[in-house]
Amino acid sequence: MARAPYGNYGHAILTAAAMRTPDRVALTYCGERSFTYDELNRNVNRRANALLAAGLGPGRRVAALLNETLLVAEVYLAQAKIGAVTAALNPYWTAETLRDVVAASGCTAFVYDATVAATVERIKGSLPHVTRWIDARELVHGSDEEPPLAGFHDDPLALYYTSGTTGLPKAVTHTHASSLATAQIWLDVPRGPDSVFGTGAIIWGIGFPAIVGPALYAGMRLVLEQDWGPANFLRVVPRERVTHVSQIPSFYAALLGSPEHEDVDLSSIQVIMLGGEPLTAAMLDRIKARLPQAGVYAYYGQTEAPYTCMGRVDDGSTPLGSSGRARTGNAVRVTDPQGRRVIDEVGEINLAGPHRMAGYDGLPERTAEVLRGEWYVGGDLGTVSADGVLRVLGRREDAILKGGVWTQPVAVEEAASALDGVAEAGAVGVPEGAAEQRVLLAVVPRAGHSLDASKIALALADTLPAHQRPDRIVVADELPHAQDAGGGPGKLLRKAIRDQYGHLLG
Numbered sequence: 393m394a395r396a397p398y399g400n401y402g403h404a405i406l407t408a409a410a411m412r413t414p415d416r417v418a419l420t421y422c423g424e425r426s427f428t429y430d431e432l433n434r435n436v437n438r439r440a441n442a443l444l445a446a447g448l449g450p451g452r453r454v455a456a457l458l459n460e461t462l463l464v465a466e467v468y469l470a471q472a473k474i475g476a477v478t479a480a481l482n483p484y485w486t487a488e489t490l491r492d493v494v495a496a497s498g499c500t501a502f503v504y505d506a507t508v509a510a511t512v513e514r515i516k517g518s519l520p521h522v523t524r525w526i527d528a529r530e531l532v533h534g535s536d537e538e539p540p541l542a543g544f545h546d547d548p549l550a551l552y553y554t555s556g557t558t559g560l561p562k563a564v565t566h567t568h569a570s571s572l573a574t575a576q577i578w579l580d581v582p583r584g585p586d587s588v589f590g591t592g593a594i595i596w597g598i599g600f601p602a603i604v605g606p607a608l609y610a611g612m613r614l615v616l617e618q619d620w621g622p623a624n625f626l627r628v629v630p631r632e633r634v635t636h637v638s639q640i641p642s643f644y645a646a647l648l649g650s651p652e653h654e655d656v657d658l659s660s661i662q663v664i665m666l667g668g669e670p671l672t673a674a675m676l677d678r679i680k681a682r683l684p685q686a687g688v689y690a691y692y693g694q695t696e697a698p699y700t701c702m703g704r705v706d707d708g709s710t711p712l713g714s715s716g717r718a719r720t721g722n723a724v725r726v727t728d729p730q731g732r733r734v735i736d737e738v739g740e741i742n743l744a745g746p747h748r749m750a751g752y753d754g755l756p757e758r759t760a761e762v763l764r765g766e767w768y769v770g771g772d773l774g775t776v777s778a779d780g781v782l783r784v785l786g787r788r789e790d791a792i793l794k795g796g797v798w799t800q801p802v803a804v805e806e807a808a809s810a811l812d813g814v815a816e817a818g819a820v821g822v823p824e825g826a827a828e829q830r831v832l833l834a835v836v837p838r839a840g841h842s843l844d845a846s847k848i849a850l851a852l853a854d855t856l857p858a859h860q861r862p863d864r865i866v867v868a869d870e871l872p873h874a875q876d877a878g879g880g881p882g883k884l885l886r887k888a889i890r891d892q893y894g895h896l897l898g
Contacts, residue, residue, distance in 0.1 A: 400541045400543055401572055402473035406429070415430065417429075418613065419462075419608075421616050422617055423631060423632070435536075439470035441537070443474055449474060449542070450543060452476050453551075454477065454501045456504075460618070461593055464604075465595070465614075468550070472568070473538075473542075477549065479494070493563075495518075497551060497753070500522060502522050504525075505528045545568055545569045553597060566750065570749060573746035575606045576609070581665070581702070583610060588612065588613045588635045591620055593619070593620070622646050629660060635663065641672070641675050645815050648682055649836075651840075653682065664687070666689065667691040671705065674814075689704050691703075696749045700745060701718050702716045703717055724742065724743055735777065740771070749763075751763060771788055773787070786802060792819070792829055794830065795858060801819040804856065805817040812841075814848075817833060819831060819834075831860065832896070835866070845867055872889060872892065873885060
């Protein structure tokens with residue numbers, strides 16, 4: 393019996409939209425080309441049929457090292473249609489990490505684009521199990537008819553990789569079904585017939601099912617750029633009338649920390665999704681002062697369970713500092729060390745829903761540690777209110793122990809960010825992992841301001857309890873952030889702050 397096509401991710405995300413609204417613009421690429429849903433679907437079909445002709449088919453694991461955003465969209469969707477399993481590689485990894493990840497992935501084919509061709513040449517000789525190397529530019533000669541679909545529902549769709557801060561990045565297995573569940577995020581956020589989602593190169597990896605899939609599934613116009621940093625953001629938003637964006641709060645610290653935004657028309661923005669790190673009251677105030685027409689939403693999830701919780705934080709419907717409630721079809725709870733559900737008490741965050749990963753590829757013991765029945769328990773601490781509002785406190789390993797009391801860095805950072813002239817703050821405990829720590833705070837001044845560490849210390853002494861007061865304050869030009877390929881700053885790297893300045897508390 394033939395399987396229903398709507399269980400296939402590529403068909404459900406794109407082909408259904410091409411059937412529904414073939415002439416609606418689906419994608420605009422770098423301001424140069426636009427494709428209707430029908431045109432984009434036909435382009436994907438050409439690549440899918442070319443992949444089949446190259447010997448790739450259902451169940452075959454294909455490493456994809458792609459940095460050109462249009463190719464990411466088309467190749468990932470093409471491989472989804474034919475049932476190939478995409479290992480979504482990070483183009484910012486070192487050649488050594490790429491080699492080791494691919495060696496562990498079981499991939500026997502490798503698709504890449506011109507931007508990474510030199511890296512591919514470096515690693516080819518050390519990957520004998522990869523028998524097919526394909527330059528994505530070759531995948532243009534297939535038929536534009538629908539390929540035979542393969543891969544449905546609980547079949548594996550892709551391996552998306554964790555950040556790999558310790559050891560080799562873990563391969564998170566998502567299925568067609570879990571990725572389709574993630575694509576439904578716009579059920580919980582307002583949108584209209586003219587909604588435009590803008591983004592950049594962060595779409596490789598988990599950014600694909602969390603950004604590209606939802607935009608196309610919802611029938612939006614997806615604006616794809618190679619660079620989504622503040623400077624290009626200020627060019628693209630007014631040009632394309634972007635309405636929806638998804639970023640981290642640090643992006644707005646960079647955007648609003650410079651006067652370059654002041655004369656730019658950003659009035660088209662209607663929805664700002666923020667996650668990945670805490671949103672402070674001071675930052676929300678700055679965003680709303682500049683973008684009063686935009687609804688600001690907090691979200692929380694992990695690669696293993698993307699976009700689990702969501703809530704609007706600028707209108708009082710969701711308390712600031714929280715990440716909202718579990719979105720449609722998902723669930724969240726907090727448990728104590730014995731695994732019992734607790735309300736308004738600090739514990740481990742548990743996430744559940746059809747969007748949850750199937751497991752870590754090749755790591756059954758690690759999978760068993762984090763998948764507990766229906767729940768994913770990934771090591772984040774938080775609280776849940778009686779009415780289901782989640783407040784994320786941070787990672788267990790980030791907590792600071794001073795005076796016998798645990799503190800999450802965000803409490804110190806939020807107080808510092810509220811001070812006049814502070815653009816960004818980062819707090820860590822020193823020494824790392826000690827039974828008694830001191831608090832190191834690094835702050836960055838806003839453009840046109842200067843900061844005095846002693847004055848900041850006096851101000852914080854009035855607002856923070858003793859166990860949260862910084863023992864040393866450093867005024868820095870910038871704080872270390874991960875490279876997220878969006879062009880702007882990625883997540884704050886607290887360990888790098890400790891490594892860079894921790895000796896000052898020695």
